[in-house]
Amino acid sequence: MANIETKCVQGGYRPGNGEPRQIPIIQSTTFKYNTGTDMGKLFDLEASGYFYSRLQNPTCDTVAAKICALEGGTAAMLTSSGQAASFFSIFNIAQAGDHVVSSSSIYGGTFNLFNVTMRKMGIEFTFVSPDCSDEELEAAFRPNTKAVFGETVANPALTVLDIERFAKAAHAHGCPLIIDNTFATPVNCRPFEWGADIVTHSTTKYMDGHGSAVGGCIVDSGKFDWTKYADKFPGLCTPDESYHGITYTERFGIEGAYITKATAQLMRDLGATQSPQSAYYLNLGLESLHLRMKQHCKNAQTVAEYLSSHEKISWVKYCGLKGDKDYALAQKYMPNGSCGVVSFGVKGGKAAAEKFMEALTIAAIETHVADARSCCLHPASTTHRQLSDEELVACGVTPDLIRLSCGIEGTEDLIADIAQALEKI
Numbered sequence: 370m371a372n373i374e375t376k377c378v379q380g381g382y383r384p385g386n387g388e389p390r391q392i393p394i395i396q397s398t399t400f401k402y403n404t405g406t407d408m409g410k411l412f413d414l415e416a417s418g419y420f421y422s423r424l425q426n427p428t429c430d431t432v433a434a435k436i437c438a439l440e441g442g443t444a445a446m447l448t449s450s451g452q453a454a455s456f457f458s459i460f461n462i463a464q465a466g467d468h469v470v471s472s473s474s475i476y477g478g479t480f481n482l483f484n485v486t487m488r489k490m491g492i493e494f495t496f497v498s499p500d501c502s503d504e505e506l507e508a509a510f511r512p513n514t515k516a517v518f519g520e521t522v523a524n525p526a527l528t529v530l531d532i533e534r535f536a537k538a539a540h541a542h543g544c545p546l547i548i549d550n551t552f553a554t555p556v557n558c559r560p561f562e563w564g565a566d567i568v569t570h571s572t573t574k575y576m577d578g579h580g581s582a583v584g585g586c587i588v589d590s591g592k593f594d595w596t597k598y599a600d601k602f603p604g605l606c607t608p609d610e611s612y613h614g615i616t617y618t619e620r621f622g623i624e625g626a627y628i629t630k631a632t633a634q635l636m637r638d639l640g641a642t643q644s645p646q647s648a649y650y651l652n653l654g655l656e657s658l659h660l661r662m663k664q665h666c667k668n669a670q671t672v673a674e675y676l677s678s679h680e681k682i683s684w685v686k687y688c689g690l691k692g693d694k695d696y697a698l699a700q701k702y703m704p705n706g707s708c709g710v711v712s713f714g715v716k717g718g719k720a721a722a723e724k725f726m727e728a729l730t731i732a733a734i735e736t737h738v739a740d741a742r743s744c745c746l747h748p749a750s751t752t753h754r755q756l757s758d759e760e761l762v763a764c765g766v767t768p769d770l771i772r773l774s775c776g777i778e779g780t781e782d783l784i785a786d787i788a789q790a791l792e793k794i
């Protein structure tokens with residue numbers, strides 16, 4: 370199974386003779402054993418198997434195995450949401466007193482998680498621009514830095530991260546690079562091929578793709594050698610007293626230690642697990658991910674080009690546009706296309722933007738992106754409506770900004786709809 374298309378369709382599941390062709394939904398919280406000894410071995414992580422669906426469930430593991438294959442990793446787990454995946458990815462290796470370097474160009478929910486909630490837990494964050502100089506990046510590190518975090522294509526800023534450069538800096542300080550690959554998906558970019566160590570996803574977006582189920586995923590490349598920095602990562606390299614003195618790197622190797630620890634400790638204690646039913650929907654989405662991403666990207670590219678030549682549009686941000694500041698990075702990391710999200714400004718500011726959106730008939734007004742159906746959002750009149758025009762500019766959301774998530778409808782229909790809506794302003 371070398372091709373990404375084949376992995377999308379068949380990865381993670383090989384039914385045996387007479388077994389169901391589609392993945393079974395194991396809707397069971399618990400699993401039966403003949404003896405207490407059999408089950409005890411599972412609790413001690415001496416045997417692999419299922420005992421309680423808060424920690425692991427066969428349906429969820431099947432779908433995690435598919436995403437693991439798509440990213441080219443060695444181990445993966447599903448989580449209840451993208452937020453849970455982002456939180457676990459860092460909390461698995463950092464605790465109170467530790468520090469993390471993060472790109473400042475990340476999803477708003479992740480920024481709040483890091484900057485407010487995880488700070489309350491005693492973890493410090495330094496945010497750096499994805500366009501910062503090597504010196505600025507270098508200066509962000511401290512002796513207690515445990516990880517570097519960024520997004521392949523950032524939501525909503527649509528900047529592209531120079532993954533190789535950030536990986537090099539992270540590794541020079543004995544830290545793994547964690548990449549949120551939600552917008553690009555493994556169809557368009559596989560961060561492990563560029564030096565990233567851990568990948569996270571909000572599967573709610575393109576992977577599910579149909580607005581059906583909230584979910585997340587974490588994948589380990591299995592390449593980061595925790596044992597080389599055993600003092601930095603005691604949770605992985607010294608005995609876990611809450612698991613009968615197991616040392617994760619010894620028992621599961623550098624390929625399995627990180628995900629096993631996240632399952633055995635974080636899932637056990639925090640329980641942000643995905644339901645088997647949601648995992649089933651996610652798998653249905655993954656089966657067509659490679660086909661959908663092509664059409665999302667084609668629509669976004671055509672829309673971005675159309676808008677940038679339109680007299681009523683003041684600016685367009687899409688990394689597939691030749692003049693875009695991230696064009697070269699996008700060509701390097703995502704030569705086959707990036708994502709379906711385009712942002713732009715209409716002349717006439719807030720009022721014109723609202724009028725334009727109301728006139729659209731195909732793209733619906735929604736707080737969502739990366740769906741099969743086109744949708745759009747005007748932050749100034751919705752998510753950021755409490756801010757004044759000056760405050761909007763200060764946080765990078767201009768009053769005229771519209772974020773359009775191009776779905777997989779016909780390209781001509783999308784363009785015609787945008788054209789008629791622009792005529793109305």
Ligand SMILES: *Cc1c(COP(=O)(O)O)cnc(C)c1O
Binds near residue numbers: 573
């Ligand atoms: C939506 C999103 C998240 C959060 O995911 P949820 O599934 O909504 O919890 C994280 N990162 C990115 C890039 C996202 O777009």
